[in-house]
Amino acid sequence: MAAKVKTVKIDGEEVYIFNHAIYIFESSRGYSLELGMIVSEIVEQKYKKEENLIVEIELEDGQEIQAIMHRGGVAGRLPQLQLYCELDDISEYTDIMHVHENEAVFPDIEEGISIEDIRKVEMPDVKVKLTATLPIDQAEWLKSLKKGQLNTFLTEVIYEYWKKERED
Incomplete structure (x- = not known):
């Protein structure tokens, strides 16, 4: 059974998560803890330019992970954050799914979620300038x-x- 995230706090602020995947990524360079999350457009905008974030992850089994995580690049149709940190010792992460760089199977966190679902929870405001000819x-x-x-x-x-x- 793969670990499930219960809550995520970034810089002390809890973030609403629509879906997520947490896993250990194993490559020839070593191991990293990866957290991909579907979030609101507002959350994505808030953190998209930050390089290092203090992240607190609480798993459903009660385990807590605190780390300085880096923001990775993500290409998708929904707003998301991809965070990672390098790991020296993976022995304490036994319940977290492992993905090897030679395996092309990554969890699809966008499945079953639409932008409309996200905007029902948190609708972003956008500044618009209009020009009109009126009486x-x-x-x-x-x-x-x-x-x-x-x-x-x-x-x-x-x-x-x-x-x-x-x-x-």
Whole structure:
């Protein structure tokens, strides 16, 4: 039975994980502990430029792993973090799956998850600039709104129109 991750904290902050794979990767250079996680777009953006992270991993069996982990490159359709750290001694990681560099079988952590599922949990906000030609009274009214009011108004109007378009 392969180990399952219960919680992950990065720099002391717990991260919501949609799916994960934790394994020992064995190569001709040695061993590394690898943790691949599907996370929200917000979490991916927050940590994508960081090179070294303090990571606390709690496994479902109660085992805790604390390490300074490095961010690896990942190519996928869903937001994810791939973290790793070199290991000298793997004897304490008996329940964690081992993958050898000559084996081309890696766990597919994206299977069964969609970007829509992720956005139901944590929807990122993106700054958008719009240019529109409107009657002057509408333009004046929009300009009179505070930023929060304008954001709420546009979000509600767009969602209403968007829902109608999707139903057609």
